[in-house]
Amino acid sequence: MSIELTDFARRRLFPGDGRRTAIQDITAEQFVERLNAEAPVAVLPGYAPFCRLHVHRNWTSTRCSVIAITDANRHQLRSAYEARTPAELPVLVRWFEGLEPPVANYLVPILYSREQMAKEGTPIAADWGIVGCLYTMEPAEIPMVPITMMRNALGVEEGGSGVPLDREAYTRSVAFWSAHANWR
Template sequence: MSIVLTPFARARLFPSPMRANTIQDCSPGEFERRLNDEAPERVLPGYAPFCQLHVHANWTSTRCLTVPITDANRHRLRSAYEARTREELPVLVRWFEGVEAPVARWLIPILYSREQLAREGAAIDADWGVVGCLYTMEPEEIPMAPITMMRNALGVEEGGSGIALDRDAYRRAVDFWERNANWRP
Protein backbone atom coordinates (compact mmCIF):
# COMPACT_ATOMS: atom_id res chain seq x y z
CA MET A 1 0.00 0.00 0.00
CA SER A 2 1.41 3.41 -0.97
CA ILE A 3 0.51 6.74 0.68
CA VAL A 4 1.15 10.33 -0.47
CA LEU A 5 0.26 13.75 0.88
CA THR A 6 -2.38 15.48 -1.21
CA PRO A 7 -1.71 19.14 -2.09
CA PHE A 8 -4.70 20.06 0.11
CA ALA A 9 -3.19 18.28 3.14
CA ARG A 10 0.36 19.46 2.43
CA ALA A 11 -0.77 23.11 2.54
CA ARG A 12 -2.69 22.61 5.80
CA LEU A 13 -0.29 20.28 7.66
CA PHE A 14 3.00 21.83 6.47
CA PRO A 15 2.25 25.51 5.78
CA SER A 16 4.90 28.05 4.94
CA PRO A 17 5.72 29.65 7.25
CA MET A 18 5.20 26.89 9.80
CA ARG A 19 2.72 27.45 12.63
CA ALA A 20 2.73 26.02 16.16
CA ASN A 21 -0.62 24.22 15.58
CA THR A 22 0.59 22.14 12.62
CA ILE A 23 2.95 19.14 12.33
CA GLN A 24 6.31 19.92 13.93
CA ASP A 25 9.85 18.55 13.59
CA CYS A 26 9.11 16.71 10.36
CA SER A 27 9.20 17.59 6.66
CA PRO A 28 6.42 16.54 4.25
CA GLY A 29 8.80 13.97 2.72
CA GLU A 30 9.72 12.54 6.13
CA PHE A 31 6.03 12.34 7.02
CA GLU A 32 5.20 10.40 3.83
CA ARG A 33 8.18 8.06 4.33
CA ARG A 34 7.15 7.32 7.90
CA LEU A 35 3.58 6.49 6.84
CA ASN A 36 4.84 4.21 4.09
CA ASP A 37 7.62 2.52 6.10
CA GLU A 38 5.90 1.97 9.46
CA ALA A 39 2.68 0.06 9.93
CA PRO A 40 0.07 1.96 11.95
CA GLU A 41 -0.73 0.73 15.45
CA ARG A 42 -4.39 0.59 14.42
CA VAL A 43 -6.49 1.29 11.35
CA LEU A 44 -9.84 2.92 12.06
CA PRO A 45 -12.73 2.95 9.60
CA GLY A 46 -13.53 6.38 8.24
CA TYR A 47 -16.92 7.98 7.69
CA ALA A 48 -17.23 6.35 4.25
CA PRO A 49 -15.83 3.22 2.55
CA PHE A 50 -13.14 5.27 0.73
CA CYS A 51 -11.77 6.71 4.02
CA GLN A 52 -9.58 5.20 6.72
CA LEU A 53 -7.54 6.57 9.60
CA HIS A 54 -4.09 5.24 10.54
CA VAL A 55 -3.11 5.57 14.20
CA HIS A 56 0.60 6.28 14.80
CA ALA A 57 2.40 7.13 18.03
CA ASN A 58 3.46 10.79 17.80
CA TRP A 59 7.16 10.93 16.92
CA THR A 60 7.16 14.76 16.84
CA SER A 61 6.46 17.66 19.22
CA THR A 62 3.11 18.29 17.47
CA ARG A 63 0.43 19.52 19.88
CA CYS A 64 -3.18 18.33 20.12
CA LEU A 65 -5.64 19.87 17.66
CA THR A 66 -8.22 20.71 20.27
CA VAL A 67 -8.48 22.07 23.79
CA PRO A 68 -11.44 21.55 26.14
CA ILE A 69 -13.54 24.68 26.71
CA THR A 70 -13.65 25.65 30.38
CA ASP A 71 -14.89 28.64 32.35
CA ALA A 72 -11.23 29.64 32.74
CA ASN A 73 -10.50 29.81 28.99
CA ARG A 74 -13.88 30.54 27.36
CA HIS A 75 -13.00 34.24 27.09
CA ARG A 76 -10.18 33.29 24.69
CA LEU A 77 -12.53 31.87 22.03
CA ARG A 78 -12.58 33.74 18.72
CA SER A 79 -14.64 33.24 15.54
CA ALA A 80 -14.67 34.36 11.92
CA TYR A 81 -15.90 33.30 8.50
CA GLU A 82 -13.10 31.51 6.63
CA ALA A 83 -12.60 29.29 3.59
CA ARG A 84 -10.06 26.46 3.47
CA THR A 85 -9.25 27.23 -0.18
CA ARG A 86 -9.93 30.08 -2.61
CA GLU A 87 -12.59 27.96 -4.32
CA GLU A 88 -14.63 27.20 -1.18
CA LEU A 89 -17.23 29.46 0.37
CA PRO A 90 -16.34 30.83 3.83
CA VAL A 91 -17.97 29.15 6.83
CA LEU A 92 -18.10 30.14 10.50
CA VAL A 93 -15.17 28.73 12.49
CA ARG A 94 -13.97 29.25 16.04
CA TRP A 95 -10.70 28.77 17.83
CA PHE A 96 -8.76 29.68 20.93
CA GLU A 97 -6.14 32.41 20.97
CA GLY A 98 -3.61 32.54 23.79
CA VAL A 99 -4.12 28.89 24.73
CA GLU A 100 -1.55 26.19 24.01
CA ALA A 101 -2.51 22.53 23.71
CA PRO A 102 -0.43 19.71 25.21
CA VAL A 103 1.84 17.62 23.00
CA ALA A 104 -0.27 14.95 21.31
CA ARG A 105 0.36 11.27 21.99
CA TRP A 106 -1.04 10.20 18.61
CA LEU A 107 -0.94 11.34 14.99
CA ILE A 108 -3.89 9.98 13.01
CA PRO A 109 -3.60 10.65 9.27
CA ILE A 110 -6.93 10.65 7.42
CA LEU A 111 -6.61 8.77 4.13
CA TYR A 112 -8.84 8.79 1.03
CA SER A 113 -8.59 6.17 -1.68
CA ARG A 114 -7.08 6.99 -5.07
CA GLU A 115 -10.51 6.46 -6.67
CA GLN A 116 -12.25 8.95 -4.38
CA LEU A 117 -9.56 11.56 -4.85
CA ALA A 118 -9.90 11.19 -8.62
CA ARG A 119 -13.68 11.77 -8.27
CA GLU A 120 -12.86 14.94 -6.34
CA GLY A 121 -10.47 16.14 -9.05
CA ALA A 122 -7.33 15.44 -7.01
CA ALA A 123 -5.69 12.50 -8.80
CA ILE A 124 -2.72 10.92 -7.01
CA ASP A 125 -0.03 8.41 -7.98
CA ALA A 126 -0.53 6.16 -4.94
CA ASP A 127 -3.15 3.88 -3.39
CA TRP A 128 -4.08 6.38 -0.67
CA GLY A 129 -3.80 10.12 -0.19
CA VAL A 130 -3.57 11.97 3.11
CA VAL A 131 -6.33 14.61 3.28
CA GLY A 132 -5.79 15.61 6.90
CA CYS A 133 -4.35 14.52 10.21
CA LEU A 134 -5.69 14.47 13.76
CA TYR A 135 -3.31 15.15 16.67
CA THR A 136 -4.81 13.58 19.80
CA MET A 137 -4.17 12.33 23.33
CA GLU A 138 -6.12 9.11 22.74
CA PRO A 139 -5.68 6.68 19.82
CA GLU A 140 -9.20 7.51 18.68
CA GLU A 141 -10.79 9.65 16.04
CA ILE A 142 -12.17 12.99 17.16
CA PRO A 143 -15.49 13.81 15.50
CA MET A 144 -15.43 15.64 12.22
CA ALA A 145 -16.53 19.25 12.60
CA PRO A 146 -20.25 19.62 11.87
CA ILE A 147 -19.56 22.13 9.09
CA THR A 148 -17.25 19.62 7.40
CA MET A 149 -20.04 17.03 7.52
CA MET A 150 -22.38 19.54 5.89
CA ARG A 151 -19.78 20.46 3.25
CA ASN A 152 -19.30 16.76 2.47
CA ALA A 153 -23.07 16.35 2.04
CA LEU A 154 -23.16 19.30 -0.37
CA GLY A 155 -20.85 17.43 -2.75
CA VAL A 156 -17.58 17.74 -4.57
CA GLU A 157 -18.57 21.05 -6.16
CA GLU A 158 -18.58 22.68 -2.70
CA GLY A 159 -15.34 21.10 -1.46
CA GLY A 160 -16.98 17.98 0.01
CA SER A 161 -17.00 14.29 -0.78
CA GLY A 162 -20.65 13.74 -1.69
CA ILE A 163 -21.42 11.57 1.37
CA ALA A 164 -24.89 12.11 2.81
CA LEU A 165 -25.21 13.55 6.29
CA ASP A 166 -25.41 10.96 9.10
CA ARG A 167 -27.69 12.63 11.65
CA ASP A 168 -26.42 10.55 14.61
CA ALA A 169 -22.77 11.23 13.75
CA TYR A 170 -23.66 14.91 13.35
CA ARG A 171 -25.21 15.03 16.84
CA ARG A 172 -22.12 13.32 18.34
CA ALA A 173 -19.93 15.89 16.56
CA VAL A 174 -21.99 18.79 17.91
CA ASP A 175 -21.66 17.35 21.43
CA PHE A 176 -17.85 17.18 21.09
CA TRP A 177 -17.40 20.57 19.41
CA GLU A 178 -19.64 22.34 21.96
CA ARG A 179 -17.09 21.26 24.60
CA ASN A 180 -13.84 21.64 22.58
CA ALA A 181 -12.25 24.07 20.15
CA ASN A 182 -9.16 24.27 17.94
CA TRP A 183 -6.38 26.67 18.91
CA ARG A 184 -4.13 29.05 17.07
CA PRO A 185 -0.81 30.52 18.11
Protein backbone atom coordinates in the same frame (compact mmCIF):
# COMPACT_ATOMS: atom_id res chain seq x y z
CA MET B 1 -0.14 -0.20 0.29
CA SER B 2 1.23 3.23 -0.61
CA ILE B 3 0.36 6.66 0.81
CA GLU B 4 0.76 10.09 -0.81
CA LEU B 5 0.28 13.60 0.57
CA THR B 6 -2.33 15.61 -1.34
CA ASP B 7 -1.70 19.28 -2.11
CA PHE B 8 -4.78 20.14 -0.02
CA ALA B 9 -3.30 18.42 3.05
CA ARG B 10 0.22 19.76 2.39
CA ARG B 11 -1.04 23.35 2.58
CA ARG B 12 -2.81 22.64 5.87
CA LEU B 13 -0.33 20.31 7.60
CA PHE B 14 2.95 21.84 6.35
CA PRO B 15 2.10 25.48 5.51
CA GLY B 16 5.71 26.73 5.63
CA ASP B 17 4.91 29.82 7.67
CA GLY B 18 6.04 28.49 11.08
CA ARG B 19 2.46 27.98 12.26
CA ARG B 20 2.45 26.19 15.63
CA THR B 21 -0.68 24.20 14.68
CA ALA B 22 1.17 22.52 11.79
CA ILE B 23 3.04 19.23 12.10
CA GLN B 24 6.35 20.07 13.78
CA ASP B 25 9.99 18.95 13.46
CA ILE B 26 9.72 17.16 10.10
CA THR B 27 9.17 17.93 6.44
CA ALA B 28 6.18 16.76 4.44
CA GLU B 29 8.46 14.30 2.65
CA GLN B 30 9.75 12.84 5.94
CA PHE B 31 6.18 12.50 7.20
CA VAL B 32 5.04 10.55 4.13
CA GLU B 33 8.19 8.42 4.15
CA ARG B 34 7.56 7.40 7.76
CA LEU B 35 3.88 6.62 7.13
CA ASN B 36 4.87 4.39 4.22
CA ALA B 37 7.62 2.64 6.23
CA GLU B 38 5.94 2.18 9.62
CA ALA B 39 2.86 0.09 10.34
CA PRO B 40 0.18 2.05 12.20
CA VAL B 41 -0.69 1.23 15.81
CA ALA B 42 -4.30 0.89 14.62
CA VAL B 43 -6.39 1.37 11.51
CA LEU B 44 -9.80 2.95 12.13
CA PRO B 45 -12.74 3.04 9.74
CA GLY B 46 -13.54 6.48 8.42
CA TYR B 47 -16.91 8.13 7.88
CA ALA B 48 -17.31 6.42 4.49
CA PRO B 49 -15.96 3.26 2.83
CA PHE B 50 -13.29 5.27 0.93
CA CYS B 51 -11.90 6.79 4.17
CA ARG B 52 -9.65 5.29 6.83
CA LEU B 53 -7.53 6.62 9.65
CA HIS B 54 -4.05 5.31 10.52
CA VAL B 55 -3.05 5.80 14.16
CA HIS B 56 0.68 6.43 14.73
CA ARG B 57 2.51 7.29 17.93
CA ASN B 58 3.61 10.92 17.72
CA TRP B 59 7.35 11.16 17.02
CA THR B 60 7.26 14.98 16.81
CA SER B 61 6.53 17.90 19.13
CA THR B 62 3.14 18.47 17.43
CA ARG B 63 0.50 19.53 19.94
CA CYS B 64 -3.08 18.26 20.31
CA SER B 65 -5.59 19.60 17.79
CA VAL B 66 -8.32 20.54 20.25
CA ILE B 67 -8.80 21.91 23.74
CA ALA B 68 -11.80 21.42 26.04
CA ILE B 69 -13.82 24.60 26.65
CA THR B 70 -14.01 25.55 30.33
CA ASP B 71 -15.24 28.55 32.28
CA ALA B 72 -11.58 29.48 32.78
CA ASN B 73 -10.74 29.63 29.06
CA ARG B 74 -14.04 30.48 27.37
CA HIS B 75 -13.02 34.15 27.11
CA GLN B 76 -10.15 33.12 24.79
CA LEU B 77 -12.46 31.75 22.07
CA ARG B 78 -12.42 33.63 18.77
CA SER B 79 -14.47 33.21 15.59
CA ALA B 80 -14.48 34.34 11.96
CA TYR B 81 -15.74 33.32 8.53
CA GLU B 82 -12.97 31.52 6.63
CA ALA B 83 -12.51 29.30 3.57
CA ARG B 84 -10.00 26.44 3.46
CA THR B 85 -9.20 27.19 -0.19
CA PRO B 86 -9.96 30.09 -2.55
CA ALA B 87 -12.55 27.91 -4.33
CA GLU B 88 -14.59 27.19 -1.19
CA LEU B 89 -17.22 29.36 0.44
CA PRO B 90 -16.24 30.82 3.82
CA VAL B 91 -17.87 29.19 6.85
CA LEU B 92 -17.97 30.15 10.52
CA VAL B 93 -15.03 28.72 12.49
CA ARG B 94 -13.88 29.19 16.06
CA TRP B 95 -10.61 28.68 17.87
CA PHE B 96 -8.72 29.47 21.04
CA GLU B 97 -6.00 32.12 21.13
CA GLY B 98 -3.39 32.29 23.86
CA LEU B 99 -3.62 28.65 24.97
CA GLU B 100 -1.07 25.91 24.47
CA PRO B 101 -2.29 22.32 24.46
CA PRO B 102 -0.09 19.39 25.46
CA VAL B 103 2.03 17.51 22.95
CA ALA B 104 -0.16 14.92 21.25
CA ASN B 105 0.43 11.23 21.92
CA TYR B 106 -0.80 10.24 18.46
CA LEU B 107 -0.83 11.49 14.88
CA VAL B 108 -3.87 10.16 13.00
CA PRO B 109 -3.60 10.73 9.24
CA ILE B 110 -6.97 10.75 7.44
CA LEU B 111 -6.69 8.80 4.18
CA TYR B 112 -8.94 8.72 1.11
CA SER B 113 -8.74 6.00 -1.52
CA ARG B 114 -7.25 6.66 -4.95
CA GLU B 115 -10.72 6.22 -6.45
CA GLN B 116 -12.26 8.87 -4.18
CA MET B 117 -9.39 11.27 -4.84
CA ALA B 118 -10.01 10.92 -8.59
CA LYS B 119 -13.74 11.51 -8.05
CA GLU B 120 -12.88 14.75 -6.22
CA GLY B 121 -10.63 15.88 -9.06
CA THR B 122 -7.31 15.10 -7.35
CA PRO B 123 -5.80 12.05 -9.01
CA ILE B 124 -2.97 10.38 -7.08
CA ALA B 125 -0.51 7.61 -7.96
CA ALA B 126 -0.57 5.99 -4.49
CA ASP B 127 -3.29 3.71 -3.13
CA TRP B 128 -4.25 6.29 -0.49
CA GLY B 129 -4.06 10.08 -0.25
CA ILE B 130 -3.63 12.02 2.97
CA VAL B 131 -6.39 14.64 3.22
CA GLY B 132 -5.80 15.66 6.84
CA CYS B 133 -4.31 14.63 10.16
CA LEU B 134 -5.61 14.65 13.72
CA TYR B 135 -3.28 15.22 16.68
CA THR B 136 -4.74 13.39 19.68
CA MET B 137 -4.03 12.18 23.22
CA GLU B 138 -5.91 8.90 22.68
CA PRO B 139 -5.56 6.51 19.72
CA ALA B 140 -8.99 7.51 18.49
CA GLU B 141 -10.75 9.75 16.03
CA ILE B 142 -11.87 13.26 16.93
CA PRO B 143 -15.41 13.79 15.55
CA MET B 144 -15.53 15.63 12.26
CA VAL B 145 -16.52 19.28 12.65
CA PRO B 146 -20.24 19.76 11.88
CA ILE B 147 -19.59 22.21 9.03
CA THR B 148 -17.28 19.67 7.35
CA MET B 149 -20.09 17.12 7.47
CA MET B 150 -22.38 19.64 5.82
CA ARG B 151 -19.78 20.54 3.20
CA ASN B 152 -19.30 16.84 2.43
CA ALA B 153 -23.07 16.47 1.96
CA LEU B 154 -23.06 19.40 -0.51
CA GLY B 155 -20.76 17.44 -2.82
CA VAL B 156 -17.42 17.79 -4.49
CA GLU B 157 -18.46 21.04 -6.22
CA GLU B 158 -18.42 22.75 -2.80
CA GLY B 159 -15.24 21.11 -1.50
CA GLY B 160 -16.94 18.05 0.00
CA SER B 161 -16.89 14.34 -0.70
CA GLY B 162 -20.52 13.77 -1.68
CA VAL B 163 -21.34 11.65 1.38
CA PRO B 164 -24.87 12.35 2.67
CA LEU B 165 -25.30 13.79 6.13
CA ASP B 166 -25.62 11.14 8.88
CA ARG B 167 -27.92 12.73 11.46
CA GLU B 168 -26.68 10.57 14.36
CA ALA B 169 -23.01 11.27 13.58
CA TYR B 170 -23.83 14.96 13.17
CA THR B 171 -25.50 15.04 16.61
CA ARG B 172 -22.42 13.39 18.20
CA SER B 173 -20.21 15.91 16.42
CA VAL B 174 -22.24 18.86 17.71
CA ALA B 175 -22.01 17.51 21.27
CA PHE B 176 -18.21 17.18 21.02
CA TRP B 177 -17.58 20.52 19.29
CA SER B 178 -19.93 22.34 21.68
CA ALA B 179 -17.43 21.43 24.42
CA HIS B 180 -14.15 21.71 22.45
CA ALA B 181 -12.39 24.06 20.02
CA ASN B 182 -9.24 24.15 17.95
CA TRP B 183 -6.44 26.55 18.86
CA ARG B 184 -4.10 28.92 17.02
